Amino acid sequence: MESPFSPAGAAPSSGSLREKSVRKPSPPPPEHELILVALRLSVLEKAASGLGVVAFVWATVVLLGGFVTSLEARDFWIISVLLLTEGTRVFSRSHELEWQQAAPRISIRTRAKSIINHTRSTIFGSSSQPDLVPAHKPETKLSDKNSSDQGASFFTANRISALLYVMQLASALVCVGLSVTRLSTAELSGISTKNKNQDYALGIFYSLVLAEALIFLAERAYWEFQVGYKGLVSRVTRECRLGTDQIDNVKRFYYEVYSDCLKGSVFDGLGMDLVAYGMDDLQENNAREQLGGACILLAFLEREDLAEETMRRIGTKPGVIERLIEMLTWKEKYEEDIQRVAAQIVCQVACQKSVSFRIIAIAGALENIASLLHDRQLRLVGLRILKRIATDQQNCIKIGNTGGMLPILVTLIEIKDGFELKKKGRDELKVLKKSLQILKRMATTTGYQGKLLREDIAKVVFTIRHLRNILEHAQNHPVLQELALDILTNLALDDCARENIGSTGGIIRNILQIFLQGTEQATANSKLRLCQKAGEALNVLALRSPGNCRRMCRGDEKTLDQIIAKLADNPKLATRAAKILRNLCAFLSQEEARRVATSTPKLLEFILVAEGKELEAALGLAAATVPHSNKSSLDKHIDSRALAHKIAGILRRPPPSHKLLRLRRYAVELLTVLAKSSERFKREIQEAGIAMHLRQMLDTISDVENFYTFSGEFGLTRHVKTMECLLALAQRALEEP
CATH class of the missing domain: 1.25.10.10 (Leucine-rich Repeat Variant)
Incomplete structure (x- = not known):
């Protein structure tokens, strides 16, 4: 903290700022292996599809077009069966991909719908109430309305996808069996002399069908090996530090990558990642998808090696910060998890100064953050957000000017007695500490606006009383006492507040008690810094204030002698005692002044x-x-x-x-x-x-x-x-x- 007895120092050199701006290269994201698997599978799928197209063209143009009258009935029906089987496989494959992409989404929507319906029945007492959808999350798809019916029916998305998958395997096995059977016959081994061109054409067709089926089976085997045996999706989920309930989101991400590789270039999927996927999910209209996207972003922010890059991307993509700030005010029962995760994300990204400026610039952002302080479960997260935003003085001014913010912060530092402080849990003590830290940063704001902000803090009628109670009852928490002393010292820089602080009963007595404690005790208990801060507070309170000077000396006749004795104490405490005595000398009686003059x-x-x-x-x-x-x-x-x-x-x-x-x-x-x-x-x-x-x-x-x-x-x-x-x-x- 800058001393109130000296002006602000010079700004840091540009060289140091340049060194801080250098970013280390980030490691590959945990989903990188999943993307590579999708790339390899898409290459195999495109190869199989290409061979299938060639086989289809060969059969229709060469065999059925050139040799249709000379083909044996057996070959004609086998070719027809193979074409129908291959068509079935292609149809099943394309629709299986759609259902695979829809399966996690439908299961997500089903669970979200059940939560919503349960909440409605709890509120209205009957399931016959009309569907009420929050204005910020309109349902835009007809399938969303019927998702619960789809999830409850026998033909769920997962079962349909599994059925199509079995159809593909059956089609591929039929193609392999028929192709191998015909290729192994004597007629197609070059022994037949009926029509060699026809035999060669049939051999090429059966070879193409066999190659296509084998490539497809190899693709399926590779997928089963990676997902079933090696547990790729589960491993990526663990590496991303996501819960088991987020496996569906990771699967859906894989199918999105795989689909893009099939629809366009096989390299299109290399440009996708889970961070972008999570940010896109935040903009969705479904509660579970929003929660999944938020969980992905939070998991990446909690990894030290990926946090910086994730913060940068969240802070630079339009609409993401605005969406997260909006989520802070969601109060419905089924939105609690979204609100909690969104608050944690905002807390993580607010540590970057550029992002904190963006948060402050959003209309109503501080009001949304202030709403967290009314929720006991989210209060600590809200205070952490405010503390990280308050690193800049302009932000402190905006926080102080937010309606109702100062009274809330002052209320959070209230303790009635030492017994109440002992009963406070760990989180409650953190809330008390964070509130004091925010008030301290606001009280140390410089310039004319800082002066007005300190006046606003002092005008909250309970501020001085709560700070006094902390000094009196927090003997076992010197950090809290230090923060309270810092706030009082800065508030006392203004003449009116100085008199108001001194006239509050017990303030000066408690500060003197802290300052005059034995040096050995202060050193042994690591409270020397606390004594120094108490000395600074007394120095400011005694500055050109005859009332406070009288209050310091009227309580106990030995007080003045104890302060004089501090001149022979620890050098740091002696320096502060000398400053206090200099201010006291201007308002002491002749007898008291002579005692100091000794x-x-x-x-x-x-x-x-x-x-x-x-x-x-x-x-x-x-x-x-x-x-x-x-x-x-x-x-x-x-x-x-x-x-x-x-x-x-x-x-x-x-x-x-x-x-x-x-x-x-x-x-x-x-x-x-x-x-x-x-x-x-x-x-x-x-x-x-x-x-x-x-x-x-x-x-x-x-x-x-x-x-x-x-x-x-x-x-x-x-x-x-x-x-x-x-x-x-x-x-x-x-x-x-």
Whole structure:
């Protein structure tokens, strides 16, 4: 998370973006072997069909056309039987393919129809109610209306397909038997002298018929070996990580590929795959087909080696994302599985930034996603979608502006007491965590729109109360407390929200309790980061807020002493304690300010060796405590020459970086108060030539040094005095006698 005390950093270089855009080649999809089998079978089928055409032409033109009067009755009837048998096989084959394609579809529709009818009877209490079809899924085919009757009858699609398959095998076996019988006779072996041309013509015909039948039987044997013995369809289904109930969809995909290879080029099927097939099924008008297509897409998204390519294709094909977003609102009983799988797909693809932008651009998409938050079973998936979409600040703004979204998210972070939190299951804790993460991302939105969004979050009357309860009752869940502290810190950047947070009973007390816990305990329990976040929250709450400063000190007289004691604690906690004390000093009583000022000598000694943020915090606190310190004690304990040279070195530095914006400001403030408090230090300053450095700083100051808090690149809270004013005061203090 970006610090609210420094502006946003620079954007990443173009080189790093170019490296991230390189995609690794994806492995072959699991259905690749199924497509190759369909290709090989189509080659055999086309070869058999080609030989059948040649045999038919040969029989009709050469034999029945040229030798019809000289053919023996036996050959005439055998040729007629073979032609009829071959015609039966061709007819059975073409229609078997249609029924094979229809069998999974009809079984799917039958099951969907039974679910629909059961739901209607449950709702209306009678099967005599008229058919009501949802507007988003109109039934367009007459066969769909009668699918349940077809499934209930004896002649189902599977049985008709099996009957046609048996007819083909019988036809092929008859062709083999008759052809072999006639080819083995003496007349066709070259011994007959009646009409050699006729014998040769008959031999060619029977050979063509035999070759065609053998190729067809080889094709069937190869198919049975791949599907029956090796279980190709089942294996592909498992490799795709689909359930056993999706085998029908994989079979239907195979028949689609096989049909395309037969109708056009044998290579047409190579351009097909299950992802495109699944996306096409989403646009169908049948619930089971839609569910099958969604399950296929989800299975591919859950495979690490295929997820990236699948996401890209789903995100770039027109209409797919829109269809998935539409499915999120389907509430009928028979649509629950479709809604659940569609939500999981949207959750998977939303992690790609380009897809998240497409989702946001769809009218009503956020409202559809928000509808998932009302369903206990889909609530967690809906929150994951929102979290992945909220990675972009513009998306966060749109989420916050969606009607009813903020109250829902605030409601989901409610816990009444610690006992209720203990009763929450794993999924309920995830819901609580995801809701806090989304609110945190929205609260960290930068710019003017981010300011308005934080105001909207704070205006939800239960926000602060729920965050307080998390701080109070989630001691065993430090991650939840960290998220709550981050939200409070960002909300407190606005002046009105800062006072509202502080006036909520128990907020400051709980944050102080977290910050002041023992360092050893914090380290042992891995809560050091939690203590740091609590310190950041207290720093923002105390910023130019006399009410919050009084609330921090009024609860316990020892609180101020405990914060002072933190200066000698862990360096990271000491830095935050120094920032808190600097803000408190502006509103403390004289007695309390003197108690804080007792640490001034050690602070000045620490400044001589400190660097970075620790130096900045020490300079800021010292500038606030020196006016309340004993002057004789300062002259006795500080090395004026070393301190003057340290400050001179700070002033000689170039304009500060984003991380140390207040370093020069605090150095000038400390220089001014020390010059007024100690004549000896004033002489050391003059000898160090600091007056010249102050004049040079006038050419390097910028407006960014006049702000205390930031929202991205936008300044929020200004310092009371500008840098130009501070430099003028410092020069005046050095010039005064």
